[in-house]
Structures are given as C-alpha cells and as structure tokens.
Amino acid sequence: xxxxxxxxxxxxxxxxxxxxxxxxxxxxxxxxxxxxxxxxxxxxxxxxxxxxxxxxxxxxxxxxxxxxxxxxxxxxxxxxxxxxxxxxxxxxxxxxxxxxxxxxxxxxxxxxxxxxxxxxxxxxxxxxxxxxxxxxxxxxxxxxxxxxxxxxxxxxxxxxxxxxxxxxxxxxxxxxxxxxxxxxxxxxxxxxxxxxxxxxxxxxxxxxxxxxxxxxxxxxxxxxxxxxxxxxxxxxxxxxxxxxxxxxxxxxxxxxxxxxxxxxxxxxxxxxxxxxxxxxxxxxxxxxxxxxxxxxxxxxxxxxxxxxxxxxxxxxxxxxxxxxxxxxxxxxxxx
Amino acid sequence: xxxxxxxxxxxxxxxxxxxxxxxxxxxxxxxxxxxxxxxxxxxxxxxxxxxxxxxxxxxxxxxxxxxxxxxxxxxxxxxxxxxxxxxxxxxxxxxxxxxxxxxxxxxxxxxxxxxxxxxxxxxxxxxxxxxxxxxxxxxxxxxxxxxxxxxxxxxxxxxxxxxxxxxxxxxxxxxxxxxxxxxxxxxxxxxxxxxxxxxxxxxxxxxxxxxxxxxxxxxxxxxxxxxxxxxxxxxxxxxxxxxxxxxxxxxxxxxxxxxxxxxxxxxxxxxxxxxxxxxxx
Numbered sequence: 202x203x204x205x206x207x208x209x210x211x212x213x214x215x216x217x218x219x220x221x222x223x224x225x226x227x228x229x230x231x232x233x234x235x236x237x238x239x240x241x242x243x244x245x246x247x248x249x250x251x252x253x254x255x256x257x258x259x260x261x262x263x264x265x266x267x268x269x270x271x272x273x274x275x276x277x278x279x280x281x282x283x284x285x286x287x288x289x290x291x292x293x294x295x296x297x298x299x300x301x302x303x304x305x306x307x308x309x310x311x312x313x314x315x316x317x318x319x320x321x322x323x324x325x326x327x328x329x330x331x332x333x334x335x336x337x338x339x340x341x342x343x344x345x346x347x348x349x350x351x352x353x354x355x356x357x358x359x360x361x362x363x364x365x366x367x368x369x370x371x372x373x374x375x376x377x378x379x380x381x382x383x384x385x386x387x388x389x390x391x392x393x394x395x396x397x398x399x400x401x402x403x404x405x406x407x408x409x410x411x412x413x414x415x416x417x418x419x420x421x422x423x424x425x426x427x428x429x430x431x432x433x434x435x436x437x438x439x440x441x442x443x444x445x446x447x448x449x450x451x452x453x454x455x456x457x458x459x460x461x462x463x464x465x466x467x468x469x470x471x472x473x474x475x476x477x478x479x480x481x482x483x484x485x486x487x488x489x490x491x492x493x494x495x496x497x498x499x500x501x502x503x504x505x506x507x508x509x510x511x512x513x514x515x516x517x518x519x520x521x522x523x524x525x526x527x528x529x530x531x532x533x534x535x536x
Numbered sequence: 537x538x539x540x541x542x543x544x545x546x547x548x549x550x551x552x553x554x555x556x557x558x559x560x561x562x563x564x565x566x567x568x569x570x571x572x573x574x575x576x577x578x579x580x581x582x583x584x585x586x587x588x589x590x591x592x593x594x595x596x597x598x599x600x601x602x603x604x605x606x607x608x609x610x611x612x613x614x615x616x617x618x619x620x621x622x623x624x625x626x627x628x629x630x631x632x633x634x635x636x637x638x639x640x641x642x643x644x645x646x647x648x649x650x651x652x653x654x655x656x657x658x659x660x661x662x663x664x665x666x667x668x669x670x671x672x673x674x675x676x677x678x679x680x681x682x683x684x685x686x687x688x689x690x691x692x693x694x695x696x697x698x699x700x701x702x703x704x705x706x707x708x709x710x711x712x713x714x715x716x717x718x719x720x721x722x723x724x725x726x727x728x729x730x731x732x733x734x735x736x737x738x739x740x741x742x743x744x745x746x747x748x749x750x751x752x753x754x755x756x757x758x759x760x761x762x763x764x765x766x767x768x769x770x771x772x773x774x775x776x777x778x779x780x781x782x783x784x785x786x787x788x789x790x791x792x793x794x795x796x797x798x799x800x801x802x803x804x805x806x807x808x809x810x811x812x813x814x815x816x817x
C-alpha cells in the first residue's frame with residue numbers, strides 16, 4: 202500500500218507551509234524556470250520538467266556573506282552570518298537533490314562549512330519524481346534514477362489523480378504531520394532515461410587519458426563563459442572577497458569557475474593552467490576523477506543542464522564516451 | 537557522518553582578531569609583518585612550513601607562509617610582497633592596526649626527521665620566507681643537525697630577503713651562506729647566477745642530506761632536476777608549493793594539483809610525491 206495526496210490537497214498543504222516558512226518552488230520567469238520563493242501556490246510551475254538553474258543557490262548562494270566586520274572604536278567587530286530562515290524546497294528533482302547531497306562530502310568534511318551546514322539543517326526538500334525525463338538527461342548512467350528518493354526528505358510521484366507520498370526522513374515526516382494521506386494501491390510507472398552514458402570505470406579511463414591532446418582540441422572552441430559551472434548542481438568552487446559599504450565590510454563568497462582565466466594564477470604571475478585545454482580538463486577531471494577519489498560518488502548527477510547550456514556544444518556525455526575510448530587505447534599501449 | 541545540524545556552530549572563515557605589532561622593510565617591496573593575537577587563548581601553534589591567511593579588512597585576505605617559529609613566542613611573522621589588492625592594503629598598515637588571521641594550515645617540514653642530517657636550504661625571492669623557520673630551528677638547535685648550506689637568491693641585491701640576518705647565519709658553526717642575484721650592481725660581491733646554476737656549481741653531496749626548496753615554480757623545477765643529477769634521492773628533496781587559494785580548508789578547490797590540495801595535502805611535498813602528481817604544478 203502507498204500513501205497518496207490529491208493535487209488539491211497538495212496545493213492546500215503547500216499553502217499552509219508557506220504561511221510559516223519560505224517556500225521555494227519552480228517558477229516561470231520570462232522564458233526561464235527557476236527555483237524562487239513563492240508568495241502563493243498559484244505561482245508554482247507544477248509541470249515544468251527540470252528547471253534551467255539547479256537549486257544549489259539555496260544551499261550555496263551565488264553571493265553570500267560569510268561574516269560582516271565593522272570598525273568599533275579601535276577594534277573590529279565580527280558578526281558571523283547566521284541562517285535563521287526555515288525553508289522548504291518543493292519540486293526538487295532526484296538528480297538535483299543528489300547533487301546537493303554529494304556536496305556534503307567536501308562541505309561537511311572537517312572543519313565543516315558552517316553556512317552550508319546551516320542551509321542543510323534549515324531546509325526541507327520535497328522531491329518530485331521525474332515521470333518524463335528530458336532528452337539531455339542521463340541520471341541512470343550516473344548512479345541515479347528518476348524515482349530516487351535517497352537525497353530528499355519527501356518524494357512525491359505523480360499518478361493519475363494526484364501524488365504518491367513517500368516520507369523519507371524524519372524531517373520529511375515532521376513536515377507531513379497533520380496532513381491526511383489516503384491509503385492506495387496505485388504505483389507510478391517507472392520511466393527510463395533514453396540516453397545511456399558509459400560512465401562505468403570512467404575514473405580510471407580519465408586518469409589514463411590525462412595527457413592526451415584531446416583536451417586541447419576540445420577546448421579550442423570553449424569560450425570560457427562559465428555557464429557550465431553556473432547551471433551545474435555539483436560545481437562548488439568559490440571565490441572570496443570583501444565588499445565595503447558605509448563602513449560595513451562584508452566578506453563575500455561567490456560562485457567561481459575553473460574555466461575562468463586566472464582561476465589558478467598566483468601572486469608572482471605563474472599560472473599552472475594558463476591554456477584552455479588544461480582548464481577544461483580540470484573540469485572533467487574534478488567531476489570524474491578527483492571528486493570520486495576523495496568523496497566516493499562521481500561529481501556529476503546527469504541532469505544534462507551543461508549539455509543544453511553550452512553555447513559551443515561541449516557535451517559531457519560525448520566526453521565520457523571519448524575518454525573511455527582514449528583510456529582503452531592508452532591502456533593497450535602501456536600493457 | 538555527523539548530521540549537518542551538529543556542524544553549524546563554528547564558522548571556519550572567521551579570522552582570529554590580531555594586532556599588527558611591528559612592520560619592517562625587508563626589500564623595496566617586501567615587508568615583515570609581526571602580528572599578536574588579541575586573544576592569546578585562541579591559540580595558534582604552528583610548525584615550520586605551515587601558513588595562515590592574513591586579513592586586511594575591506595581589501596580581503598590572502599595566504600602567506602609563516603616565517604617565524606612558534607617556540608620563540610615573538611608573534612606571528614609573515615614576509616609579504618606588495619603585489620596585489622590584499623598585499624597592497626597590508627603594506628599601507630602601521631603598527632597598532634587591527635587585522636585578522638586564520639590558521640595554521642597545511643603540513644610542515646618534519647624537522648625532527650632531519651636531525652643528524654646535512655641540510656641544504658635553497659630559496660628564491662619571497663619564496664625564502666617559509667624557509668626561514670627551518671633555518672631558525674636548525675640554528676637554535678645547532679648541535680642536532682649536521683652541516684647547513686643556505687642558498688638565497690633574488691632578482692637584485694636589494695631584493696634579497698632577511699639581509700640583516702645573513703651574518704648571523706654565516707657565523708653559526710658548520711653553516712655556509714651563498715647569496716646570488718640575477719643582476720648585480722657595482723657593490724655586489726656575491727654571485728650573479730640563477731639558483732639551479734649555483735646548485736650545479738656548489739655540487740652539494742647527497743650523502744646524509746636533505747634539500748629544502750622554495751621559490752617560483754620554474755626555479756623549483758630546475759633545482760629539482762639539478763639535485764637529481766647530483767644523486768639526491770626522491771625522498772631527499774623537499775619543496776613547498778604555492779597555489780591560488782581562497783579557503784585553506786580543502787573546500788574552494790582552487791589550489792589542487794591533480795588530486796592533491798596544496799592547502800591540505802601540502803604545501804610541503806617531497807620530490808617523491810611530486811613525481812606522482814598527475815598534473816604539472
């Protein structure tokens with residue numbers, strides 16, 4: 202038996218949530234669908250598919266003060282940032298939720314990033330299964346699934362006249378308190394991702410293909426626009442700088458991308474990744490080699506956003522296939 | 537893994553409050569800054585080779601190798617060259633100014649393992665700063681170590697860091713100081729040669745020796761090769777690397793060389809480790 206909720210009941214539940222907390226959900230703004238706070242349930246784009254930007258902004262904002270500093274007489278007074286607001290994110294897809302969950306690896310490793318930990322603690326994620334994956338999606342190749350409930354607090358799965366409700370965590374159960382769920386024997390049909398990417402063994406293959414001229418050729422067309430990093434649910438590199446306004450100093454953390462020129466340039470002028478090839482290789486080595494070596498999972502969840510967004514069609518799915526072939530060749534050569 | 541909710545208390549980006557107690561010109565563009573923690577109970581116990589982030593509030597913060605030794609309790613010292621936004625702002629500060637400091641970060645030179653051995657210390661430019669604690673430790677415990685050769689190089693005679701200390705170093709028993717510049721002037725009596733050439737000329741014996749190197753990457757690379765030619769083993773050559781860094785905590789992923797973080801796995805690496813790097817530093 203499963204528990205279900207009708208569309209109307211879901212809307213009234215979400216309506217109640219937004220009276221007490223910030224409710225973030227997919228909203229259509231101009232021609233984009235983005236995770237934004239909603240003032241009423243009518244604003245939610247229920248059938249939008251995956252959003253144009255991932256919801257990582259709600260855990261790792263594109264700009265966030267780590268602390269503020271103010272001159273007080275002869276001293277400097279520091280006020281660390283505190284996240285007060287309880288937030289519920291509705292409509293997060295399993296791939297995006299997994300993206301957030303795997304970033305616990307670097308961010309909660311000792312010493313924990315307290316802001317990330319606060320965002321995580323204050324946020325409840327209501328996931329939505331993907332009933333019709335998009336053509337660019339390949340989550341099943343990256344260890345995910347359209348119905349994967351492992352990284353959300355509650356998973357909703359759309360069925361004919363409503364949603365199957367799966368309370369995954371304690372946090373999720375708490376949010377569902379007082380909501381009357383119906384017992385039902387319906388089950389969601391499990392869709393599949395059409396695109397299969399040969400990700401198995403990619404970590405070894407990318408290591409073998411590290412010195413191949415492939416990366417330089419591929420990077421020739423890269424415009425280093427950084428869009429791949431900005432849309433990615435698992436890109437987490439950042440910059441830190443100060444902003445001063447009216448005597449108040451904010452130490453800001455902002456998104457940064459390894460594709461930026463000068464990302465690795467040090468004070469004396471030396472830059473170990475001065476060419477685009479080594480920068481592009483860094484992006485894919487981070488996701489497919491360094492991240493899994495350090496934290497276990499691959500640093501890509503198969504959401505396909507970079508595939509759609511790249512203006513010059515640099516496609517991680519093709520790269521994984523190419524690198525598997527290259528790695529196999531290098532493997533033969535060295536044996 | 538602990539729950540996120542249990543990890544919200546300590547913000548690792550908040551620096552310890554500190555006061556600039558002393559500022560000394562080392563070269564036309566390098567100053568030696570001494571910081572005292574405003575709350576000594578914050579603690580900042582560090583070892584030769586470790587680094588910290590110094591904040592000039594309003595301009596930002598940047599990582600610098602500690603150039604003092606903790607046991608002397610002479611404050612936290614950093615030799616800083618004015619080259620960017622933060623370093624320029626630091627250079628405008630005077631004693632009494634409030635700053636911030638985070639750290640100590642990274643690994644360190646295992647000075648205890650070097651006891652009884654000959655030590656060749658090779659530094660170029662501002663890269664000499666993180667090697668000064670090695671010299672201080674060795675000279676303060678002179679009988680614990682064998683022969684010491686110090687090679688310090690810079691662009692011009694005026695750019696040699698810690699010039700006022702050269703005589704003291706040279707006076708220590710069984711200790712040799714070799715100075716070299718890229719371009720000398722009329723008063724220059726030392727060498728005019730690149731550091732790798734000085735190493736080739738001096739031919740330090742690898743027997744029972746450890747070579748400790750820091751400087752610009754190109755200098756490090758050629759010096760490593762030179763030492764290899766002289767017969768130094770991969771575990772006898774130690775260097776400290778620099779990387780663009782924002783956090784020092786293994787999170788911002790800017791200082792990685794392949795799968796290694798300079799901030800957390802380094803900055804001190806043996807040639808053996810460097811040879812295993814997938815990526816060029």
